Amino acid sequence: MLAVYASAPNPDDPLAGLTIGDRPEPQAPEGWVTVNVRASSLNMHDVFTLRGVGIKADRFPMILGCDGAGVLDDGTEVVIHGVVSEDWQGDETLNPKRSLFTEVHQGTFAEKVIVPKRNVLPKPESLSFAEAACMGTAWLTAYRMIFVKSSLRPGQTMLVQGASGGVATALVALGRAAGMRVWATGRTEEKRALATAQGADAVFETGARLPERVDAVFETVGGATWSHSVKSLRPGGEIIISGTTTGEPSTAELQRIFFLQLSVIGSTMGTRDELQDLLSYCAQQSIKPKIGLEVPLEQAEEGFRAMVGGETAGKIVFTQAG
Structure with a gap:
């Protein structure tokens, strides 16, 4: 074959x-x-x-x-x-x-x-x-990050780093459907336009200073965006991380993490039941x-x-x- x-x-x-x-x-x-x-x-x-x-x-x-x-x-x-x-x-x-x-x-x-x-x-x-x-890897990973691992509520602000890959585009689409205010970063104008087309409320250049700090950051990039992710969080906010495509960060930003009581939450793939829920959710909300x-x-x-x-x-x- x-x-x-x-x-x-x-x-x-x-x-x-x-x-x-x-x-x-x-x-x-x-x-x-x-x-x-x-x-x-x-x-x-x-x-x-x-x-x-x-x-x-x-x-x-x-x-x-x-x-x-x-x-x-x-x-x-x-x-x-x-x-x-x-x-x-x-x-x-x-x-x-x-x-x-x-x-x-x-x-x-x-x-x-x-x-x-x-x-x-x-x-x-x-x-x-x-x-x-x-659905089975990228979208399931995004579903678990938002709905299982994060404590976000509709109306809160989430930042998606590097929003052109499979997990990132899924995060934007799912977050928007769930009622979050979705912000995203991208290296190029084309990648930022893609995030907008997927439903992002605002897009920014990678590493750009944000208008305000966010409730949660969704990380799949790693070293290239980690410092920006930590600095973008409000006190008590959380980073949900499921990948490090650019490698490990040069510093963990531990002082900022403990002083602002930030949460760093790891997330890996998802369960069969979560995939079933994701498929049902996409069908109910007409998400593709x-x-x-x-x-x-x-x-x-x-x-x-x-x-x-x-x-x-x-x-x-x-x-x-x-």
């Missing part, structure tokens, strides 16, 4: 190990199902896999992709939940043995993928396969993800190059004919 996979890790040149070609068709063991993939979306996690981060060397070659939507053999249209957590009760994101697809199990950038039965949920009719494929680039699976390298180059404008999606 056609698949997009990492043939070998390369920390310095991740695209060197990116391969598009044939891989063996998977066979589902008991308790697992086969999904005939119609669309899958790219995440920074896939670039990390190409670099060899979070995956053992003996796992290569590894089919990439954490997210997807497709059809079961019986015709049921489904969305894939990317967190694999077997023999665990409760919040699966807290399971120390949890994994994402591509870390232990082969991923979704293929004609077929096998997943545990609990890892498929019904696809809402209101979402296309391409739109549904965006922003797709910045959609290409056939065999042209996946184009999407990877856009992500590595920082040229994102929403989610990057790979599609396949039914």
Whole structure:
């Protein structure tokens, strides 16, 4: 079957190990199902896999992709939940043995993928396969950050740093739908325009002084924006962080954090139940993800190059004919 996979890790040149070609068709063991993939979306996690981060060397070659939507053999249209957590009760994101697809199990950038039965949920009719494929990582991460981890209430102000990637565009759209006042930063005029189109009430250049301090900051960037995030908070405010795409900050700003009694809250992915709630919420509110680039699976390298180059404008999606 056609698949997009990492043939070998390369920390310095991740695209060197990116391969598009044939891989063996998977066979589902008991308790697992086969999904005939119609669309899958790219995440920074896939670039990390190409670099060899979070995956053992003996796992290569590894089919990439954490997210997807497709059809079961019986015709049921489904969305894939990317967190694999077997023999665990409760919040699966807290399971120390949890994994994402591509870390232990082969991923979704293929004609077929096998997943545990609990890892498929019904696809809402209101979402296309391409739109549904965006839900499992980026949008689920954003949903958990706002509605599970933060203490924001409608009417309060949230700041989204770097609002052009998948998680950031989801944060803007979900925050706006929930009644927050949404501010966002972007490196370029085009990225700021994208945040406005997604519903941001105000946009600013990266690092710009804000008109007032905010109730919460949503961080996925890391080192490049961390100091600005801390300085942008009102006393008692909170930072919810789910990524560090630009690396660790040079200083933690600990004095400001303790003196102003700020909260720093980590957030990772989300649970199956939260994904179900997210899908229902999007259907009820007629929310659809922003797709910045959609290409056939065999042209996946184009999407990877856009992500590595920082040229994102929403989610990057790979599609396949039914």
